[in-house]
Amino acid sequence: MNTSPVVAVIAVDCSTTAVKALVTASDGAVLASASSPLQTRSPAPGRAEQDARSWWTALDEAVRAALQSLPDRGVVRALCISHQRESFVCLDEAGEPLAPAMLWLDGRAAEQVARDGSEHVERLCGKPADITPGLYKLAWLRDHAPDVLDRAHHVVDVQGYLVQRLTGRWVTSTASMDPLALLDVETKDYHPDLLRIAGVRRDQLPDLAPVGADLGELLPVVRQAWGLAAGTVVVAGLGDGQAAGLGVGVTEPGDAYLVMGTAVVIGAQHEEYRPSRAYRTMVSAFAGQRTLETFSSSGTFLSTWFRREFGEAGADGRPDPELEAAAAAVPVGSEGLLTLPHWNATQTPHWDALSSGAVLGWRGFHTRAHMYRSLLEGIAFELRTQLDGLEEATGRPVRSIRAIGGGMRSPLWGQILADVLGRRLHKRADGEISALGAAVVALTTLGEHPDLATASHALTSFEDVVEPLPENVQRYEALLPLYKSLYPTLRDVLHALHV
Known part of the structure; x- marks a missing residue:
């Protein structure tokens, strides 16, 4: 008896560390999956680069591996991509990289942020001036490697690069290009003022399509190599953050x-465009809405950094159950240690490329476990500060939080987050959530669900709920004003250390 689903899609997430491919049925069941790693290079402090060609080779490898375990490839009707945002690459006429791709976490453009960031720019693109958007990295190229931009026939985001390899078209979605801060967030089109700052021309940039648009069929050479049926299409995807929300x-x-x-x-949907430095505004997958996000680049990066530098030799930053248990035994507040987790500068709400981290309150009885817990608490306090600002700026309380990602694999961190945020967390640590968001888009485009919201809820599931503990909430509330005073108190010192 044939129990194969009628329709399935390939959902791809090209993240910073790997390309993941899921073959997902219309009910959300994952029929097959595989991944292929990506390597990031840091040739100088603050730089983060990848070979854009590896985006394609890793995608090809992951898709081939996933399809190998699929009994009937004829069920696959479409492919959709989610991806690391703000990253881009400059290509020659043949589509070959002229330089390594600059990633979202590349920090070399602080000078351009200070010079080119303005209220006018922020209002146009919806993004506070920061080292993360591609706009300022392109301005850095204009200043330091103008020949790259002069010779570039194409300047594309991650999806734009991959779609060309899949279909032959130079096109991406508005939600994918938008994080580079080259679009007017209200018109969803390139704005000449932003292109002038970036030093790029419109003819160098990909065409734009809405999320969910049919971008065309897979090239025959790709479709045949993967063993897929004629008529398999590529659907316009979106950045990994917006996809995670779906x-x-x-x-x-x-x-x-x-x-x-x-x-x-932290991301939420909002109906109107209301510029604020309390969040960045992204093009939403939903018509008539905007996606508002707070952002900090020191997440699991920071906990992994600590385990790599101060953990057991040879562990290379991997989770350490003994360290987690020791940190869980440390009282709330880490017995007087308080961490400002600005290891990679600070984004929401300060947007300060020159900020850096600090740990205050050291006493002789503190241990490695105290510092580790304090790092986890510091990131939670940063998120609470951002959540408070988001609610105040929009005038709308956040009633529920769905927490996802590798950091949620730590029960300790999950509890700290629930306690500091003072809210119940619906938790899902495992599964490729951004790829699942891409599957939501593709299945809706194929007509398997009537709209994105229906598809999103039909495919969503959670592993657990983390309830805040009232006694811990009270203790963290008492520490919150101290935490919020750290950055304004230390700002000038931190700047002086790194000029």
Whole structure:
């Protein structure tokens, strides 16, 4: 008896560390999956680069491996991509990289942020001036490697690069290009003022399509290599943050997603465009809405850094059950240690490329476990500060939080987050949530669900709920004003250390 689903899609997430491919049925069941790693290079302090060609080779490898375990490849009807945002590459006429791709976590453009950031720019693109958007990295190239931009026939985001390899078209989605801060967030089109600052021309940039648009069929050479049927299409995807929101059912104002990844993000939907430095505004997958996000680039990056530098030799930053248990035994507040987790500068709400981290309150009885717990608490306090600012700026309380990502694999960190945020967390640590969001888009485009919201809720599931502990909430509330005073108190000192 044939029990194969009628329709399935390939959902791809090209993240910073790997490309993941899921073959997902219309009911959300994952029929097959595989991944292929990506390597990031840091040739100088503050730089983060990848070979864009590896995006394609890793995607090809992951898709081939996933399809190998699929009994009937004829069920696959479409492919959709989610991806690391703000990253881009400059290509020659043949589509070959002229330089390594500059990633979202590349920090070399602080000078351009200070010079080119302005209220006018922020209002146009919806993003406070920061080292993360591609706009300022392109301005850095204009200043330091103008020949790269002069010779570039194409300047594309991650999806734009991959779609060309898949279909032959130079096109991406508005939600994918938007994080580079080259679009007017209201018109969803390139704005000449932003292109002038970046030093790029419109003819160098990909065409734009809405999320969910049919971008065309797979090239025959790709389709045949993968053993897929004629008529398999590529559907316009979106950045991994917006896709994660779809993957956990955040479809309307009042709900929020919390991504505990290399960076940490709180995201929510909002109806109107209201510029604010309390968040960055992204093009939403939903017509008539905007995606508002707070952002900090020191997420699991920081906990992994600590385990790598101060953990057991040879562990290379991997989770350490003994360290987790020791930190869990440390009282709330880490017995007087308080951490400002600005290891990778600070984004929401300060947007300060020159800030850095600090740990205050050291006493002779403190241990490695105290510092580790204090790092986890510091990131939670940073998120609470951002959540408070988001609610105040929008005038709308966040009633529920869906927490996802590798950081949620730590029961200790999950409890700290629930206690500091003072809210119940619907938790999902495992599964490729951004890829699931891409599957939501593709299945809706194919007509398997009537709209994105219905598809999102139909495919969403959670592993657990973390309830805040009232006694811990009270203790953290008492520490919150101290935490909020750290950055304004230390700002000038931190700047002086790194000029």
